[in-house]
Amino acid sequence: YRFVSKWIMWNEPNKPTWLKPASAKTYVSQILNPGYRGIKAVNPRARVGGGVTGPRAGKGGVSPVDFIRAMDRAGARLDAYAHHPYPVFPGDTPFEGGCVCETLTMASLERLQLFVGRAFPSARIWLTEYAYQTNPPDVFGVSPNDQARFVGEAAQRVYLAPKVDMLIHYLYRDEPEISRFQSGLETVRGVAKPALAATMLPLAQVARRGMKTSVWGQVRPGDGPQRYVLQRLSGGRWVGVGGAVLTDRRGYLRRSISAPKGAKLRLWYPASRLASPTLVVR
Template sequence: MALRVALVTACAFAAFATTLAKDAAAAPGVRFGIQDDAWLEFGPGTLSQRVAELDRIGLEVVRVTLHWYRIERSPGRYDWRRSDRLLRALDARGLDPVVTLWGTPEWANDGAPNVPPRVGADFSSFARAAAARYPFVRHWTMWNEPNKAIWLKPVSARVYVSKILNPGHAGIKAANPRARVAGGVTAPRGGKGGIAPVDFIRGMDRAGARLDAYAHHPYPDYPGDTPFEGGCGHCKTISMSTLERLLREVDKAFPRASIWLTEYGYQSSPDPFGVSPETQAQFVSEAARRVFAAPRVEMLIHYLYRDEPDLERWQSGLETVDGEAKLALQATMIPFTQVTRAGTRPTVWGQVRPGTGGQSYVIQRRAGGSWVAVGGMRATSSRGYFGRTVSAAKGTQLRIWYPARRLASATLVVR
C-alpha cells in the first residue's frame, strides 16, 4: 500500500507540473459550474441577482434541466416560458448553459416521464425545436442517469441509444451543427434494477451511440472517499476516486469524445452521512485539482448552490438551507490544496476564479492570531491557476488571500 500511495503521489505531481506548465501557454479545457434548478428559478432575490452571484463566485457553466413533458404537453405545442427566463438570463450574464433534456410526455409513451418514447423521432423533434430556440446554447446532454431505473425504465443501453441519444443528437445537430451533444450522463452506480456505468458505456458502444462528449456523475462510493483515494477498485462503478476507469472506458468506446462531469458533490452535516464542512471544502478543492490534471475532462459541475430542507435529500450545497455560506463556497471561489510535501517544503495548487485573466494573490500562514505572507505577492496564470512550493512544516495553516476582492480561501492544514 505504501508503494502504491508513493507511486500515485509521484504520478499526480508529475501530471500537475506538466498540466500547470501547459496552462501557462494555453488554458486547459476544464471549466467549473453548478446545477441547482430550484435555487436558480425560485431562490432569494431576483433571477438576475442569482445569476450575478454565480458570476461573482467565478463559475462559468450552469446546468439546467428542460422537462420535455412540461414543455410539449401535446405534439408540436411548446411552452418555453420557464426555459426562456432561465437560459436567457444566463446568456445575458455570459454564463454558458449546459442543457439537459429529460422526461417523456404521456402522449409520446402512454407512461411516466422515465419511460422512453415509443418513437425516437418524437424526441428528435423536441431536441431540434429546443436547439433552434436557443442557438446560444452550445452544450446539450441527452437525459439524466439512464443507467438507473428511476430515470429510465426499462434500463437498457440499446433503448437509450435508439430512442433518446441518437435521435436527440440528430435533432440538435439539425438545428445547430456547431452545438455539442453529450450522451451517457450516467450515475456512479446502477443500483437496484440498474446497470453499472462501465457496462452501460460498453452497451452504448455496441448500440452505435453518437456523441461529442460522454457525461458522467462521479459521486463518491462512500462518504469518506476523497477525490483521489477510495472507491471500489474491482467494481464497475465510477466515482471521482476511480476516474481513470472512466477515462479508460470512454477512450476504448468513444476515442474522440470529451468528458463532462455534469454532477458532483459531497454532502455535509446536518446530513446524517455527510462529512464536516471543513472536509467538504477540502474535497471541493481536491476535486478541482483532480480534473485539472485529467485528460479530456472539459467541465466539472457541482450539484446544489443551497442545501435542500429535507434531510432525506441533498445537503451538498455551498450554502446551508438558511442561506449561510459554507466553507465550500470559499473553496469554490478559491480552491486550494496540497499536492505533496518534502520535509518542510509542501507543494500547493490552487485557482483564483473570480475575475478574468491573471490575478495577484498571496499565500499566507497562520502566526498566532494573525495571517502573514509567505513569499510575497505572485500572479496566477491566465486562467487563475497557480502552483508553488513553500516553506511550511506539517500542521501549518495556510490560506490564499486575493486582495482585489478581499477574499480568502478555506484554510489548508499542511499534511
C-alpha cells in the same frame, strides 16, 4: 436556444428512477441519437454529451461500465461522455478510495477515462454532477470543513486529468427535505458553508517532503491573470508568503513553499477581499 453550446441528453439513464427499463439500447435509439441529430441540425458547432450516468447501478439499474459498453454497441453518437462521479464508499476522497469494480467515482477517475476511451476514443469527459453532503444536517455526510477540502482536491484532480473538460458542483443550496441533497454551498437558510469560498478559491496540497510543501490552486473570479497572496498563519495572524503574485491566464497557480506538517495556509484574493478556507498541511 442557439445561444446554448453544450447539451447533455437525459439524466442517469442507467437507473430505473430516470429511465425504465434502464436500457442503453433504448437510451441511444430513442433519446441520445435523435437528440444529437436534432441539435446538430440547428447548430453544427454545438457539443452534445451522452451517458450522464450515475456512479453505480443501484437496485434494478446498470453499472456505468456496462452502460458505456452497451452504448458503444448501440451506436451512440456524442461529443462528450457525461458522468456523475459521486462518492459512494465510506472514506472516499477525490484521490483515495473507490474500488476496482464497475462503480465509477471521482476516486476511480482513471477507470472512467479508460472505459470511455475504449468506447468513444474522440469523446471528451464532462463531470456534470459531483459533491459531498455535509453533516450537519445529514448524519451520513462529511464535515463542512472536509467538504471544502474535497472541493479543492476535486478541482485539482480534474485539472490534472486528460480530456476532462467540466466539473459541476451539485447543488448551490441544501434542499429542505433531509432525504434529498444536503451538498449545497449554502445551508437551506442561505448561510454560506466553507465550500462556497473553496469553490471561488480552490486550494489543494500536491505534496510534502519534510519542510517543503507544494500546493495547487485557482482564482476563479475575474478574467485573465489574477493577483493573489498565498498566506500562512504565524503567531495568530495571516502573513503573506512571497507577496502578491499573478496566476496564469486561466487563474491557476502552483507554489512550493516552506511549510511543515500542521502548517495552515490559505489564498487571499485582494480584489474581492476573499479568503479561501484554511488548508492544513498533511
